[in-house]
Amino acid sequence: MTGAQALVKTLEELGVEVAFGIPGGCILPLYDPLFDSSIRHILVRHEQGAAHAAEGYAMASGRVGVCMATSGPGATNLVTGLGDAYMDSVPIVAITGQVNSTSIGTDAFQEADIRGITFPITKHNFLVTRPQDIPQALTEAFHIASTGRPGPVLVDVAKDALTGSAPWSWPAPMRLPGYKPTLTPHFRQVHQAAAMIAEAKRPVLFIGGGIVKSGAVDELAAVVDRAPMPVVTTLMARGCFPDSNPLNFGMPGMHGTVAAVGALQKADLIVAVGVRFDDRVTGDKASFAPHAKIIHADIDPAEIGKNRAVDLPIVGDARLVLAQLERNLADLEVPGWDSWIGYLQGLRDKYPTWAGAPHDGMLQPQEVIRRIGQMAGEDAIFVTGVGQHQMWSAHFLPHEKPYRWLTSGGAGTMGYCVPAAMGAKVARPESVVWGIDGDGCFQMTNQELTTCALNGIPIKIAIINNQVLGMVRQWQTLFYNGRYSNTELHTDRVPDFVKLAEAMGCVGLRASNEDEVDAVIAQAMEINDRPVVAEFIVHKDAMVWPMVAAGTSNDDIKYARDMAPDWEEITL
């Protein structure tokens, strides 16, 4: 059996159903047996799209996403997607062609040391130069990608390993003596965590993407049932705990709610599960949560103590940690925390995330996004790009159910939306998939709408078109005296997004005033045989509030320009 045949057979044995990629010289031997395989290969238009689609597929399905590219530029085009997956712990496997093993190091045509390039942005990577090593490398790659703290793994395969022959044997062995993720938390640590919760006066449950990755939603709900304390959810964890639950005070951080930021700043105990105390959440670290003891549970021991010293470390899988915590809490008397919850409720009532905006005839982006959420409903999968529209999506979409929220968090990758939405729709074709994108982001990766149109992947993309790089412009407004250096995209002139959408085989729609919004959304909801692009022309000066300016303290959060909340007005 050739190495290429073994590679395809290994993927089939590992249960791979879909791969996103583009062939080229060095990976060509693989594409021949792939032609006869049960694996559905989706030919994308740019390798970055393949990587983000694999991410979208992984996030929506809970399985490993697969992307493929040829050597050199094909492989380097995957880099942004791999970096994104690394920052957000998304399990994907990238398979790249490499020049013949005898040519490696000679600067051969389309040679790039993609293994060296991706060392810092993959959980692990392999270079395979012999056909007999292919099944083992792929088996290990899928295992590493999907276990422990998930992440991207790259397998670079030399062309002569694909063309050479070796006997087939399955299952392939794994030899990973240094890889043993700790899943089960230490019982004494969890026991102590329960005791600390029972003694706390102002506890907060601070949950992150780890809840999504471990599927810990039910266990989380059970813990809150047992110990009804305030919950704040990071950007990555939106939907893991329903926004409609009065104990959910929303997203903390740079653009978090005043109540969620206040909860962390005033807490005497933070129970952090599956979070990494990212700078976008903590603001200035020295003044972050100054009164709080920290319980930090994470599957990655290196996250514990990295950004914030902890009082009680728990290494383990979030689902197992929360399940065990719930059992421990069952034996304890927990206080009601009524005045603490009442205080945060007061902050929430006094400082809502968005209280509306003056009507000047232009569409308000927040209202458009809220309306899409209402009309699409809480079962739709929502995918975003990065920037203002992303923050508004985090606040104003219906985050009621888990595994329906895909966004580029740690890396902040503009261009994530369209290809990730494609991947999500492939994973869950029965679900409505809405991408909420900006006019800047959309122009980075919209070519994948062609892929969607040709492959029967009817996603819906809303372009929140404010004609500028909105978040950057917001910073220019606030911190650069309104000097708008290179943030005007002139998308009111070109491109014509409706025509562009139609040129790519999609339906293009446009709304530029309030009367058109519902009709456009309704029309988009009705079209299920083609991708739809719905452009909403919105106000360019809308800003994301609240905001903690970069590097400043969470205590200095503003809920509108120059408007600071009065922490003392509501008594604790």
Added chain:
Amino acid sequence: MSTITTLSVLVQDNPGVLTRIAGLFARRAFNIVSLTVGPTERPGYSRITLVVPAEDEAVIEQVTKQLNKLIEVVKITEMARDEAVRRELVLVKVRADAATRADILALVETFRGKVVDVAAESLVIEVTGQHGKVQAFLSMIEPYGIKEVAQSGTVALARGSRAITDRSKYDRRAKSQRG
């Protein structure tokens, strides 16, 4: 050099493993005093001895945890000061004529070094020992005129009968971690 820590890192000796470790130090802005790589008694495994500044306990903890995340890192042990043997090796080419040769040889004797090459105008001397001893030798020999120095990093082994590659002990721990 009092605030240093020695880490003994057992790794699978796959191609690129040294790049991963060096890259990790660069990327996470960890400092490194010395790094020594060599084979172990078990085929397929190498030992990397890392000497790192130890001013900040939290940094050492991060270094260890981040190293442990590398798939090819099998085990890390911190070599406590009194519980490990540390050695460096230095080769020194020093000027030596008829007038100074006897003094230099006496110095070599004092440091239990060896003369490994003799030429008309110079000697090559080998000295091994702990970092402090090697440094002391270098400062003593310096006035005679050092032409060239080649110095190794530190290698270290824990005292006592336990070995980092002790398979049974390691497997037992792995099993209990898996729960």
